[in-house]
Amino acid sequence: MITVDWKPNRFSPVPIQKQIEQFIKEKIVNGEWTIGTKLPSQRALAQAFDVNRSTVVAALDELTAAGLLAGNTGGGTRVINTTWSLLASVSPTNWNANVELGIHPPNLPTIQEINHAEFRSGIIRLGTGELSPSLLPASEQMQQLFARQAARPIPLGYQEAKGDSFLREQIVQRLKKEGIATSPDSVLIVSGALQALQLIAIGLLKKGSTVLLENPSYLHSLHVFQSAGMKLQGVPMDPDGLQAELLPAYQKQFKGAILYSIPTFHNPTGNVMPAKRREELLRVCDEQSLPIIEDDVYRDLWLDERPPCPIKAGDKNGNVLYLGSMSKSVSPGLRIGWLVGPQPVIERLADIKMQIDYGASSLSQWAAGEWIASGAYDQRLAVIREQLRVRRACMLNALERNCRDLASWDYPTGGFYVWLRMHEAIPMKTLFDRALSAGILLNPGHLYDRQEFGALRLSYAYASLEELQQGIAALADIIRSLGATGRT
Amino acid sequence: MITVDWKPNRFSPVPIQKQIEQFIKEKIVNGEWTIGTKLPSQRALAQAFDVNRSTVVAALDELTAAGLLAGNTGGGTRVINTTWSLLASVSPTNWNANVELGIHPPNLPTIQEINHAEFRSGIIRLGTGELSPSLLPASEQMQQLFARQAARPIPLGYQEAKGDSFLREQIVQRLKKEGIATSPDSVLIVSGALQALQLIAIGLLKKGSTVLLENPSYLHSLHVFQSAGMKLQGVPMDPDGLQAELLPAYQKQFKGAILYSIPTFHNPTGNVMPAKRREELLRVCDEQSLPIIEDDVYRDLWLDERPPCPIKAGDKNGNVLYLGSMSKSVSPGLRIGWLVGPQPVIERLADIKMQIDYGASSLSQWAAGEWIASGAYDQRLAVIREQLRVRRACMLNALERNCRDLASWDYPTGGFYVWLRMHEAIPMKTLFDRALSAGILLNPGHLYDRQEFGALRLSYAYASLEELQQGIAALADIIRSLGATGRT
Ligand SMILES: Cc1ncc(COP(=O)(O)O)c(C=O)c1O
Ligand SMILES: Cc1ncc(COP(=O)(O)O)c(C=O)c1O
Numbered sequence A, B: 001m002i003t004v005d006w007k008p009n010r011f012s013p014v015p016i017q018k019q020i021e022q023f024i025k026e027k028i029v030n031g032e033w034t035i036g037t038k039l040p041s042q043r044a045l046a047q048a049f050d051v052n053r054s055t056v057v058a059a060l061d062e063l064t065a066a067g068l069l070a071g072n073t074g075g076g077t078r079v080i081n082t083t084w085s086l087l088a089s090v091s092p093t094n095w096n097a098n099v100e101l102g103i104h105p106p107n108l109p110t111i112q113e114i115n116h117a118e119f120r121s122g123i124i125r126l127g128t129g130e131l132s133p134s135l136l137p138a139s140e141q142m143q144q145l146f147a148r149q150a151a152r153p154i155p156l157g158y159q160e161a162k163g164d165s166f167l168r169e170q171i172v173q174r175l176k177k178e179g180i181a182t183s184p185d186s187v188l189i190v191s192g193a194l195q196a197l198q199l200i201a202i203g204l205l206k207k208g209s210t211v212l213l214e215n216p217s218y219l220h221s222l223h224v225f226q227s228a229g230m231k232l233q234g235v236p237m238d239p240d241g242l243q244a245e246l247l248p249a250y251q252k253q254f255k256g257a258i259l260y261s262i263p264t265f266h267n268p269t270g271n272v273m274p275a276k277r278r279e280e281l282l283r284v285c286d287e288q289s290l291p292i293i294e295d296d297v298y299r300d301l302w303l304d305e306r307p308p309c310p311i312k313a314g315d316k317n318g319n320v321l322y323l324g325s326m327s328k329s330v331s332p333g334l335r336i337g338w339l340v341g342p343q344p345v346i347e348r349l350a351d352i353k354m355q356i357d358y359g360a361s362s363l364s365q366w367a368a369g370e371w372i373a374s375g376a377y378d379q380r381l382a383v384i385r386e387q388l389r390v391r392r393a394c395m396l397n398a399l400e401r402n403c404r405d406l407a408s409w410d411y412p413t414g415g416f417y418v419w420l421r422m423h424e425a426i427p428m429k430t431l432f433d434r435a436l437s438a439g440i441l442l443n444p445g446h447l448y449d450r451q452e453f454g455a456l457r458l459s460y461a462y463a464s465l466e467e468l469q470q471g472i473a474a475l476a477d478i479i480r481s482l483g484a485t486g487r488t
Helices: A016-029 A042-049 A053-065 A083-087 A095-101 A109-117 A139-147 A165-177 A193-203 A244-254 A275-287 A343-357 A362-373 A376-403 A428-437 A465-481 B016-029 B042-049 B053-065 B083-087 B095-101 B109-117 B139-147 B165-177 B193-203 B244-254 B275-287 B343-357 B362-373 B376-403 B428-437 B465-481
Strands: A069-071 A077-079 A187-190 A210-215 A231-238 A256-261 A292-295 A320-325 A337-340 A417-422 A455-459 B069-071 B077-079 B187-190 B210-215 B231-238 B256-261 B292-295 B320-325 B337-340 B417-422 B455-459
Touching: A016 A053, A042 A053, A053 A069, A109 A428, A109 B343, A139 A362, A139 B139, A165 A187, A165 A320, A165 A337, A165 A362, A187 A193, A187 A343, A193 A292, A193 A320, A193 A337, A193 A343, A193 B343, A210 A244, A231 A244, A244 A256, A244 A275, A275 A292, A337 A343, A343 B109, A343 B193, A362 A376, A362 B362, A376 A417, A376 A465, A428 A465, B016 B053, B042 B053, B053 B069, B109 B428, B139 B362, B165 B187, B165 B320, B165 B337, B165 B362, B187 B193, B187 B343, B193 B292, B193 B320, B193 B337, B193 B343, B210 B244, B231 B244, B244 B256, B244 B275, B275 B292, B337 B343, B362 B376, B376 B417, B376 B465, B428 B465
Parallel strands: A210 A231, A210 A256, A256 A292, A292 A320, B210 B231, B210 B256, B256 B292, B292 B320
Antiparallel strands: A069 A077, A187 A337, A320 A337, A417 A455, B069 B077, B187 B337, B320 B337, B417 B455
């Protein structure tokens, strides 16, 4: 479905309806809207153009009469001719068939809806897993970074396959403090941790392999492994995280090729795996010859005390691939993450990265390196932690006031998330839609566990304090209106 | 195969051999070199460590005696135990089997060799398709861009799926001057033009599809379509480029799903398709319902006169996907390219881009937008063109002086390349190896056409003027030494 963000000019002498006709005709003439393109509904067009629906109907009628558009019985309108195909008998490509052919599936419908709604103004984003714009570095800080005559010139050519060596060195130094001993040879810079998962999917696993992972998990909301022909198999969690003792049985039944885990400030539950469980998990995986992807992008966002050492810190056999990112602690726009693992694996994935995009932005790599080396990274972290503590308190307060009878939740000790478990199952799709009509964007639990219809992922990182309070009060009302009676 | 870039410290009191043993042991203990990892040859290690081969042999013997390494009859050495697996009976992951399992094939061996050799110092890169570092903007220029308080703040959050709207608007304005009418809705910002090809491969084409393309072509040196399960089928070129009149027959036989073409300053031949052939190609493709990918990354690098309008400019049916990039005209490190096409196609590919890396670096997108809007882009182009003219003259002179009797070539009117066609076939692999031993890195023709063993892609963009002269003189000697007699 195409989107429209143009409006007729009310001050123009050309009548509104004519302007709309011209706008649509131009899209068709330019080849932007090809034959087969489905137009948004009349209602959606009226809303986008900010005009009465009758004006839209009149304009569409004109273009239909001209042979460019056709309506169908379901009320949809499609482009059926271009001005040129009317003149000559050429056969333009049916892109819309192609669009459905490709190998890679589209995003989950709910995710697509979320992606769109995020750019609507005035929406309260109660589930968004990003730092609020107010928590990102100011533009001026980034400018200063560049303005300060850095010792290292800004590289502008194609980069080494593994990425900027200065940045890799900085990462090695930071990881050392977390107990991970490695060298820049075994670090690959990626365009965000998401890309590391993409590379592992296409570079290390066979088609038809199974990836074991926590249930629920962030990974369930993505297609990265499935689109490469792999299956996901959830493993239950308890309050200490993934239940390591179940792994041998799961391995026996599902023969996982790799295990994906977020042991620290888990997305979506906020859970932290204690040191003991980490050791157990590593031991069981070693015994089962099951390699681990440890996704540790939230590590630096502890709010009360440092989390236990990464699983990777105890890994003496190179069984763990370790992922980090600048996205959650500095800026997602940089698109800088890293992957640490055995050198032959890193070199294999570096070769593939060169084949798919010739490496990450050298500007971003340079900025990330300077950001860490200059100390700005740690300074920002202190600011962000302080703010996240205030936000966490605000959300927990609002939940306490509004939702005690409707749901339960745990106290998150870091990261962004509160996993809200309803006391009673409620129709999640209706909840999502009603909340959206009320201007509240939710991340329903089934994004993270297909079977989960009684939970929501809340995030205190994005919405403002006022929005958090307002949003949660309104959310509680909507849940109640859906028949949840509340426990007494 | 792993690479090593460490050297023992000659000033340390620890004997060199012990340092080498410790270095290797640490790699194994850290899990960077896992069980099964194949070490570089003794000769290669001796070269990397800058020591005698006997020192390397002694160190490897020690580690073999300790049970960590084992040699095989072929003379190769592998890691067979970690210090930990010697202690406990754990079974570490055999990553090296995984490394061979993945879906995505490794780069072509010659390309891997080239990628490595590029980072050797003192090498003359006679084929490299990049601007020389001296033609990239100075670090200061990039710093000034950031320092100048720009009207637009630097965005640091996750970005809109299609990319920064200011940059898309800049691109639309530039394309207008080239005769392409489009709007920002139909433009997708990608992390380099290479990624656009990746997105088309996984987002628009069915497995088993055939991609038609020029023979030779840059695309033959990549795996982007093949790794997504597609086949490439070359179509012959004449001096006017791809032979459009052959397409119906090729279509009949191979049923191409799409045609990939580089009509302007073709890589590797430097060829420019005249306006008439462009019209014919578009007409034939329209008749055959064969969509076109027009890769136009070299357009701005004309040296004598503006090239004909893009094929896209004549496209009234939305049959053409158009690719551009900042890599060849400003900086490849930015990793910024664009894809222009029908809106439903663009939105489909934008959705997939979000799924594979959440969009291009916001820093790079911001810088690219400012670069164009501020006029710096056009100023740089003028400088680059001037320099490329000098370089072109230098290379053609050297060829004239050294190679007249050995090969023929055309005069390139823009871009980077001279396609050197030998009068006699010569053993290309031997030529490549001998040249490399003499410090000259070549791009052999078979990278661009598997059947081509009598051509080389030369580039005047990368090596210095002195290197160009020296390199070509040395190249001619090597060709002669391989038995090419020279025509008289
Ligand atoms: C657990 C986890 N891993 C990876 C990512 C992706 O991070 P990046 O922006 O570095 O690709 C996220 C972001 O939501 C996440 O929650
Ligand atoms: C014809 C052609 N297309 C695309 C590319 C890749 O460009 P980018 O750096 O924008 O990915 C190149 C670079 O060599 C090229 O020659």
